[in-house]
Amino acid sequence: MELTTALLYLIPTILLYILFKPRSKNLPPGPKPWPIIGNIPALFSSAYPMHVALTNMARTHGPIMILWLGTQPTAVASTTEAAMEILKTHDRSFSGRAVRMSFRLKHHIKYSLVWADCSEYWKLLRKIVRTEIFSPKMLQVQEHVREQKVAELVEFLKGKEGQVVKISQLVFGTLLNILGNVIFSKDVFRYVGADGDKMQTLIKEMLMIGAAPNLAEFWPIFEEFDLQGLKKRCNQRFSEVMKMWKGTVEERKVKRNEEPKDMLDVLLLNDFNDAQINAVFLETFGPGSETSSATSEWALAELIKNPHILAKVRQELDQVVGKSTVKESDLPHLPYLQACIKETMRLHPAAPFLLPHRAVETCPVMGYTIPKDTQVLVNIYAIGRDPKTWKEPTTFKPERFLESDVDYYGKHFEFIPFGAGRRQCVGMPLATRTIPLIVSNLVQTLDWSLPDGKLPQDLVMNESLSLSLALDPTLTVIPKSRV
Numbered sequence: 001m002e003l004t005t006a007l008l009y010l011i012p013t014i015l016l017y018i019l020f021k022p023r024s025k026n027l028p029p030g031p032k033p034w035p036i037i038g039n040i041p042a043l044f045s046s047a048y049p050m051h052v053a054l055t056n057m058a059r060t061h062g063p064i065m066i067l068w069l070g071t072q073p074t075a076v077a078s079t080t081e082a083a084m085e086i087l088k089t090h091d092r093s094f095s096g097r098a099v100r101m102s103f104r105l106k107h108h109i110k111y112s113l114v115w116a117d118c119s120e121y122w123k124l125l126r127k128i129v130r131t132e133i134f135s136p137k138m139l140q141v142q143e144h145v146r147e148q149k150v151a152e153l154v155e156f157l158k159g160k161e162g163q164v165v166k167i168s169q170l171v172f173g174t175l176l177n178i179l180g181n182v183i184f185s186k187d188v189f190r191y192v193g194a195d196g197d198k199m200q201t202l203i204k205e206m207l208m209i210g211a212a213p214n215l216a217e218f219w220p221i222f223e224e225f226d227l228q229g230l231k232k233r234c235n236q237r238f239s240e241v242m243k244m245w246k247g248t249v250e251e252r253k254v255k256r257n258e259e260p261k262d263m264l265d266v267l268l269l270n271d272f273n274d275a276q277i278n279a280v281f282l283e284t285f286g287p288g289s290e291t292s293s294a295t296s297e298w299a300l301a302e303l304i305k306n307p308h309i310l311a312k313v314r315q316e317l318d319q320v321v322g323k324s325t326v327k328e329s330d331l332p333h334l335p336y337l338q339a340c341i342k343e344t345m346r347l348h349p350a351a352p353f354l355l356p357h358r359a360v361e362t363c364p365v366m367g368y369t370i371p372k373d374t375q376v377l378v379n380i381y382a383i384g385r386d387p388k389t390w391k392e393p394t395t396f397k398p399e400r401f402l403e404s405d406v407d408y409y410g411k412h413f414e415f416i417p418f419g420a421g422r423r424q425c426v427g428m429p430l431a432t433r434t435i436p437l438i439v440s441n442l443v444q445t446l447d448w449s450l451p452d453g454k455l456p457q458d459l460v461m462n463e464s465l466s467l468s469l470a471l472d473p474t475l476t477v478i479p480k481s482r483v
């Protein structure tokens, strides 16, 4: 019945599309689209994952190109200059979000930080997050908790000596615990025991569902039918995950901390209601965990694959930290480690297209016209591997960051793993502490070998793109305590 109704909508839409196909002038170049389906076949039937397919297409069509995903125009920026025009010169015009259909949940989207346009509420939320939740003071208050969570990970791994472990799963759990403590001062992941990873499963499933291609994104006419059931499945996970923290929120409403100690205290102090609190929690657990764990996994994989670089990291740790455990306060004194993390983010950006932007008004870019409501992707994967900017672009070479002042804060458009401008990642101050802390502790205290007697050079570094740009297959390693 639903399908029949959908077809009744679709047929007139196709006819209208053929008759009144948008013929905006001066669009950027791009591959020739098919009627109705646009460039979907070129993109999804390619032998390469989407980020590589788009990088290859840009070689033919140039720094800014346009593709039609079904009936929806998508502009893709693939050079430093194009990124700068979008995120700096015309930052306001491109500050909208192209909202993933599966995330358009009734009680969520209204209060979303990630998916809202730059409304007054969005501005307030960002201000609170920046100045009260990830402020230098609050980050310092919680520093010892993050160090403790990383120490627990290391202890667990020491107990797994000689056994094969999937590192990303454990790092993801550690990050959920770090975030759980940022959010409401509680762990949400247990290394052992039934249901210890329930939150992890729900968050991953939600992100996976959200990242899956949704027909309604290509043909918005299908939105209300939810033909693939993606929105419904996402909503179910959201309801379940909310139940996991409901008790904590209710308890805190009754018994408040005098001084704000975590995100929940801050939100209650600012009179946030339950729906607002749920949205903020979800959007901290979601983007915070997956991106940081993918980056930590890539960094460890690169260090294992490049033993001479790992040796330099350990030498720096020996000199700066000696026999003590690496603390967050050591991180500013470990430039080589920091260079390794930057090099990881250049080669393997967790969000290779940032999050999808949207033109809130028609705007020029590099002499072309981007029509209002076009989805805009900034291909930082292509930018990070552009041979015009980077020597030996596909080689893992941390030294390049020691020799330059290029940093990830959003001023150097050739390297923007956290984005730039008004939609830049709000979690950057946390991520830039947590990831080097995890990676340095893992290599300081443990030696790593590969299963089945494989040598470092045998490590396969294939990428897959779903929730984020992930190592595929995931890194399986055997830990051994270092003496």
Ligand code: HEM
Pocket (backbone or CB within 6 Å): 113, 114, 115, 126, 283, 284, 285, 287, 288, 289, 291, 292, 295, 349, 350, 351, 354, 355, 356, 357, 417, 418, 419, 420, 422, 423, 424, 425, 426, 427, 428, 430, 431, 435
């Ligand atoms: C390696 C770690 C991380 C990376 C690479 C990363 C990357 C990004 C990127 C590329 C964006 C979109 C920027 C744009 O569209 O222009 C973003 C947005 C965002 N990130 Fe992160 N992120 C990381 C960690 C975190 C953490 C730890 C949190 C929170 C705890 C977080 C929360 C957010 C939020 C809420 C947004 C949406 C901001 C907005 O639209 O206004 N991220 N992040």
